[in-house]
Amino acid sequence: MTDRYASFVQTGAGRALVKRLGLPDPPRLRRHTPGDPLVPGPVLLGSSAGGRIAEPAGKILTAAGVELADPVAAHDADRRFAALVYDASGITDSAGLRQLYDFFHPQARSLLPSGRVIVLGTPPAECGSPREATAQRALEGLTRSIGKEFGRGVTAQLVYVTGEGDAGTPVSLESTLRFLLSGRSAYVSGQVVRVGTGTAVAPADWDRPLSGQVVLVTGAARGIGAALAKVLARDGAQVVALDIPAAGDELAAVANDIGGSAVQLDLTAPDAPTRLAEHLASRHGRVDVVVHNAGITRDKTLGRMDADRWDSVIDVNLSSQERINDVLLERDLIPAGGRIVSVSSIAGIAGNRGQTNYATSKAGVIGLVDSLSPVLRGRGISLNAVAPGFIETRLTARIPLTIREAGRRMNSMAQGGLPVDVAETIGWLSWPATGAVSGNVVRVCGQSLLGA
Template sequence: MVDRYATFANSAAGKALVKRLGLPAPTTLRRHSPGDPLVTGPVLVDAAPGGRLAPVVRKLLGEAGVPLRDPVAAAVEAGASERPGRLAALIFDATGATASDQLRTLYDFFHAQARTLLPSGRVIVLGTAPENCAAPREAIAQRALEGLVRSIGKEFGRGSTAQLVYAAPDAPLESTLRFLLSGRSAYVSGQVIRIGSPVSAAPATTRPPAAAPSATGPATETEPAAGAESPVDWEKPLAGKVALVTGAAQGIGAAIARVLARDGARVIALDVPAAGEPLAALANEIRGEALQLDVTATDAPERLAGYLRDRHGRVDVVVHNAGITRDKTLGRMTAEQWDSVLDVNLTSQERINDAILELLPAGGRLIQVSSMNGIAGNRGQANYATSKAGVIGLVQVLAPTLAARGVTVNAVAPGFIETPMTARMPVPLREASRRLNSLSQGGLPIDVAETIAWFAAPGSSGVTGNVVRVCGQSLIGA
């Protein structure tokens, strides 16, 4: 679906008119393509006195080949030049801020560097989760970071994003840093992400791709020799993994299946029998498997568990994407419209989880697709909003239980995404939905898929219990 306003706004004549009239200015976002560098320029890492994470971040980025700018030289350059050297990202370690008067260090840093970001630049602030702080004043200072980060996301412009990452002392940071710095996070902004201790005992290493399933038994793998761990292949982090994606025939579900396959997974694409033709085409395209199944059928959980057990013996990544809408205001909604939406979007997922979670090994990933409507609600979608809020509840309830088994559970909450469904919206509502976010545009299905791939990555073992909005920092429900 073409966003004609965005196309005009990025033309020579459109840029001048948009600036003169103060209209929304949707910048063309930097999105990931295989082989792209992690960043498009140098990264500046600085810290409040006593910050514990800056040395770790500098080491990780240096090993990843990211050029780092010296903080002292960058501060001098920013203060002395009308056009300071441009940076791809600003990372500030605020874990040393243990009282509100120490937040001045963040002002000093971002005030000096506010004009240095390249288009589609990245801002990341690292902190300590308030509930994990040693003293009340520290907790207050760390909670204050949320207001700063969300304001930066709305101020810096030109496609830039800003995130707050609360990290435990032993949090595995690299997977999350790579996601947030890269073009994969193009439509994610203003988010608060918590990274705890690793929940998986399995090392974050790659495995050879799973063999194609045979008629005589499950797929087999060749495990590396004991003690011979391989470094993570960041282009194929899911090599050797088996991933299930429901509602995969089209739209966001198809994008999820493609991205997980791109990252090396053997993808089982599941959808209803009526979607059999596009489902088969997708499975052939990604060299995966097509499974026709109505997730609301009484025997669906047992049939799915049997399929996974017989063909693969396990499932490493489960993405519950299947969902429907049946929109009416609550007073006009029929019982069938209520029941069908709750059944597909929530109840069936609970029943399927009961049947297949035992097939998720340590290091497994359970990923749910919620919605901004599950956070903010929406007129005419009480059934849909209820189901998607329930999905968030599912994540919160299961996170501690599954962590004990080395399995993570997270959710994405998409905002306005350009799909055939949103293309059918009335034009005024569609245009308003596109512009009511900090990036002044709709997202793409791949933006949701990239966020799910980050959750699914072996290196994301400390990321659990999170609900991340893929909404361009929507003004609704923020």
């Protein structure tokens, strides 16, 4: 689906009209292309007094081929940076928050278009005092505001890095830094990512971080699912693409295009989890990553909704995930180091008129992450979710024009996202190197004005 307004504002006449009338100004986003450098320019790395993360972060960036700017260059009014990375872990009270102003105020106009801002901190629950926890929690307001202020496709994120087991931090942090700095995170902004102490294994080749991994993608025949299959295969995965029999032709086309395999299966069938487990066991012996992408909508206001609409949405979007997880885990088909990624929605965070069934199911997915991820951590398995906002698909193309335009413009990017944006985020959460990131719900919404 084409966003004609976004295309128009890139023309000379469009630029003039936007400036004259103060209309939404969708920037051209920097997205990932294989072979791209991690960032298109130097990165300015700063630190609060006593920060503990700047040193390993600097080593990671240098090893990744990133040019770290000389701090003296930060005072050059003409110098432009691809990213600003700041270690705020040394801030232990509210007075120390002034260090954020001192770093970011002079650089507010120094970022290149589609630049990146990353603030590194300590999880408030791990802080040594209430004052420190207060200061670290304050970082969320900073990053979310920067994401809305800087414009031109700039994204801003907060990464809480656990202070325990720092020996295992570099690989876990590297995965997250690589994703957030790259074009893969083009439509992710204003998010909080928590990097813990789980198992994280660096790939031999960061351009193919899923090499050798068996990945199951449900709902893979079209839209986000098809984009998922393509991105995961590009990153080296052996993809098992699953969808309902009615979508068999489209599913086969996706699987053939990426060199994967197709499984036609209705996940609501009573024997579906068992049949799927048997297929994975016989063909692959395991499944390293399970991506629960299958989902449906059956929209009606609650007062007009029949029971079948409610039951079918809850069953496909939530209950089927629980059933599949139960069987795969019971049969030990997801090994230590495995990942489960579920697709939620911004509707599960903010709600949506006419979608009480859908919003309930997607909020349930977030509940699944909250409740099950601590249990799986003991088995070395991570569990996360993504929550897409307005994504340009055939489904959103059917939304009435005025509502569709509102969905596109009501975010910091002033445009809808693409299926590949969701796929790239799920891909990052699927990497073995991201195994220490668990229990997170990452919104892929261009920092929507709706929800938290």
